Amino acid sequence: MTVLLSDERITRIPAIETGEPLVDLFTRGISTSDRQFVRESVADRLALADTFLPAGVRLHVVEGLRPIERQQEIYDDYRADVEQLHPGSSGHDLHVLASRFVSPVEVAPHVAGAAVDLTLIGAHGPLDLGTPIDATPEQSNGACFFAAPNISREARANRALLADVLIAAGLVNYPTEWWHWSFGDRYWAHLEGRPNAIYGPVSHRMTPA
Structure with a gap:
């Protein structure tokens, strides 16, 4: 069973900040749509x-570091959508359902500069990974889950390729989003059996100009 970011096995893991700097992925030769920042070790x-x-195939990062305020906004918006689909649900149940797709701010890896949303591109543009990045479970009928069976053989092969290279480099996937990979956050610590995350939320003084 998938462990969600709202699970206490994740939330109880401490984050002990190393102070590692943020770097611009463009300076590391990574394809991005615009300037995207992550921690140095992630880069x-x-x-x-x-x-x-x-x-002929490359990684393409759509998003790295995300401001805390933007993370909260995305979570609140998606939780409101979930509440409309599940009227009468308790606050706890809505929190769990929302965290399938959007991380609660207190454990969010994007706000720590520890995560990226990415895909694969070839000579003719993005490869088929089954769904667009950020397709919700409701929009995609669950095809956004990394191991979803309802995708094409080509998309399955491309997801396997993506996983092979990222896992080999030390990153981990949040299994409800094929595009979300991280290093140094609480979810990474959980999967790797580490006692703590090594990155906490990025402070304003660490934010690049």
Whole structure:
């Protein structure tokens, strides 16, 4: 059974901040739509994973560091959508349902610069990964889950390739979102059996200009 970010096995893991700097992924040769920042070790691992891909295929990062305020806004909006679909649900149940897709701010890896949303691109643009990035479970009939059976053989092969290179570089996937990979956050600590996360929320003084 999938462990969600709202699970106490995740929320009780402490984050002991290392103070590692943020870096611009463009400076590490990673394809991005615009300027995207992550912790230095995350950038190093993405650059390594990129070298593992076959010729003509590259990683493409859509989002890295996310402001805390934006994370809260995304969570609140999705929780409101879930509440409309599940009227009468308790606050706890809505929190669990929402965290399938959007991390609660207190454990969110994007606000720590520890996570990226990414895909694969080739000579002719994005490869088929089964759904668009950020397709919700409701919109995609669950096809956004990494191991979803209701995707094409090509999409399954491309997801396997994505996983092979990112896992080899030390990143972990949040299994309800094929595109979400992280290093150094609480979910990484849980999967890797570490006593603590090594990154907490990025402070304003750490935010790049």
